[in-house]
Amino acid sequence: MSQSVERQFAVADSIDAALSARRSGAAVLAGGTWMMRDPRRGHDLPDAVVVLSGLSGMTDIAIDPDEVVVGASVTHEALADALRGSAGFEGVVVAAEGAANPAIRRVATVGGNLCTPDFSAADLVPAFLAYGAMVELATPERTLILNMAEFLKQRRELLRTAILTRIHLRRDVAASAHARLPLRKAGDYPVAIVSVAVDGEGAIRIAVGSVEEQARRWTSLENALTRLPGLPASPERAAELAREHMDFSGRDGVEAEGWYRCQVLPALVRRAFACLPKLETRA
């Protein structure tokens, strides 16, 4: 069990201490459900880690009338429990309570899910992308607040020094849904994910995860759906448009080939639209 050089394990008592540990090369350790499997992927565990969960606000979920703020150390289970039954958050809740299995959801954090650039099948990434979440990062220079698309674009570079501290969810989403296709041979990871959110003005955002290396918005489908009269479209019509506007190149993997990931997308679009709470009947 011993290793030759003693590993550094720091529990940060301030964000500055955490940033300073990062500058000295420590990796953030959250729930460990991704990092602890590094040796199975042929990588060594980091020589130094820093734990953030003791920092103020990191495990809190603040629910205000205009905004929900989620600390980066909040677990999937806590996120689903806090938002279950709140209008507009349906997709985020399905993503948080559908990922992995109960024992993993109890420890795996929101921060860990968003800060793993090599993990294409992360559920919360497309759910937050569709929702329109903003990500707050502490960097050595300043606090940064970015939208999800910007964060994903710069994620690898930013995470060399930055720490994700909070997710901001404005409460202007009227309804959302999250449809995923897990496969046993993929270790129950989803091989394709579709998240949909409709805001109070009727604007639709659709995000796709696990199909390409990185989750992204399906803007061609969003535009086609926006041109339809009456929102949102029927599940069948949405699936037809998904077939017409297929612009993904699926990633090949041992768990599923790229063409398959793309082929199941219209069915996932149909399922997501079928799960979307009916706007006119909502309280």
Add this chain to the structure above:
Amino acid sequence: MSVTFRLNGQTTRFHDDPMTPLIDVLRREKFLTGAKPVCREGFCGACTVQVDGEAQMACLKPMGLLDGREVTTIEGLGNGREPLHPLQVAFAAADVVQCGMCFPGMVMALSAFVRDHPEADRTAIKTAMVGNICRCTGYERIIDAVVDHLKDGAAPKAELADV
């Protein structure tokens, strides 16, 4: 690094690499071999223990995160000489165990679940078992036994000899 935690009710210390998975400490240092390292990836549930009363996978739990925590293993729940947990009694009475490889994890996951969800129905029980794979039983008899256990309410702890 030195980690102080409680293991099956006793204060214990660990002085070594803080990223050592709990499962290795349980089996190699504490000789508690109930929890099994099968997949070491969080998928099978054979290593499930309770940390502060919550079912978690010991294969993915670094020792450094356990400072001040309470760890309970299947040996702490009932060692065969003392009264068994009522759920173990229900499993034994319904003769659900086959090879037994998955059962320490199954019991640690489901005993926490029935404590927190005494009204659970079949679907809820199935959902709670998603992370505990059993290659032998086909699950249905395990679920039957949990349903019976919940129907019986909080049965008193029983001696193995009573079963």
